[in-house]
Structure formats: structure tokens, C-alpha cells
Amino acid sequence: MTNQTNDSLIAIKGLRKAFGKQKVLDGINLQVAKGETVAVLGRSGGGKSVLLKLLIRLQTPDSGSIRIAGEEITRLEEKQLNDVRKKIGFLFQQAALYDSLTVEENVAFPLRRHTNQSAAEQKDRVHELLADVEMDQDLEKLPSQISGGMQKRVGLARALALDPEILLFDEPTAGLDPITATEIGNLILELKKKRHLSAIVVTHDVQGAKAYSDRMVLLHNGTIQAEGSLAELQRSEDGFVAQFVGYGSK
């Protein structure tokens, strides 16, 4: 049943999640429109990764609503969840590649699992995806044989394999050199322009996020404490917000 009141592809309302006595998310409201990229900033341990995990139901919320393309996913059964997950490309904070599979096999994995493509079609698609992240030279290597930044790029290629409508990226540029980080940022921008994707990108790189996001939100004390462009956040009257995004810096 689609019951959207507006055109947001992702609509989160009153989302709460605690671990024991620790309230990590305490009433999150966030909407992401089709074609929009939202950067999520916040202190380490603030619940950013938990938020992304709730969005693909790797974790289950205590209360609140998450609608993806109009569908309330907090109450879905595993089988229906798989259909929703197919629409979402997820890049984990640790690239989370399969250790025993090569670079090529890692990216082919979702194609094998979810499509009827022939081996030749899969191979072509994998090479195209890896070329986009400049990782088409190390197809036969295992994750343990490539650097952390390279693993991240392979994870990104894998997240894009099924042509998702939604991207959830957990620190896609952390641990990368500035040039590669900028390239990943550009890739996010390009994807958005070409394919009109919606994305939530968790990052500590405020300046990088400025380049590729339409809007930034600051997660603090379990809620979205501020929301807007970088310039707007820098002008915030809330001292914590302004300090977090570095007031005065360009």
C-alpha cells in the first residue's frame, strides 16, 4: 500500500532505538526526497551507523516509522524486506567484503543472487562497476590483499551492482587519501545527476559533504539537532552546531 503524503522516498518519523538503558536514537524525524542527497554528521558513537542499519532492518527499531517508497518497513516480514533491500545499495562503515571471495566475485555476488544475468553479462557489468571506481586492475585479489581505501571502493561498486534507487553510505571516504576521497565524492554527485538517486551519506568530512550533498543534518543526543546547508549550520545560534561544522571556515 502506498500512502505517501509527499514525494519523499525515505520518510522517518519518531524513530527510537535503545540498547539497554542507553537511548541511542530518541525520536529521529528525517525525510529524503527522490534525487536528494543528505549528509548525516555527528559525534562518534552518536548513532549514525545504527540509523542506517535500521533503514535496512539489520536492526529493529523500538518505535517509530520508516517508510521507503511509501512502504512501512518496520513491520515487514523477512521475504518482503528482501524486496525492499534490493532497492537499496548499502556501503558499510567497514567495507564488509567477503574475505574468501576475490574483488570480482564480491561485486558479482549480488548479481548472482538477485538477477538472471548470464555469466558473460555479469562479467561485463562487474568490470563496468569496478572501472567506475578505478578498481578494474585487481580483479583476482582477495580483500586481504588490497588496501582499506581500495576495499571501500570495491564495496561501493558492489553497492551499485543492482542499480539501486537509494544509497546508504557509511563513511564512504573515511581512511582515503584526499584525492581518492574527492573522487568518491564526485562519483556520488555523478550518480545523482545521471540516475536521480536518493542517498544518505554518513560522514565526518564536512567539506567533502558540502560538495556532494543537497542538505546536511546533525545528529546529536539522539535527535536531528540541526538541518540545512553548511553555511546555514555555520550560522546556527546553537553553539554546538556552529562549532561542530567549524564556524567561519569556508
Ligand SMILES: Nc1ncnc2c1ncn2[C@@H]1O[C@H](COP(=O)(O)OP(=O)(O)OP(=O)(O)O)[C@@H](O)[C@H]1O
Ligand atoms: N548491537 C549493538 N548493541 C549494543 N550497543 C550498540 C549496538 N550497536 C550500536 N551500539 C551502541 O550505539 C551507539 C551508537 O553507535 P553507532 O555505531 O551508531 O555510532 P556512530 O555514530 O556510527 O559512531 P562513529 O562515528 O564512531 O561510527 C554506541 O554507543 C554503540 O556502542
Ligand SMILES: [Mg+2]
Ligand atoms: Mg558509525
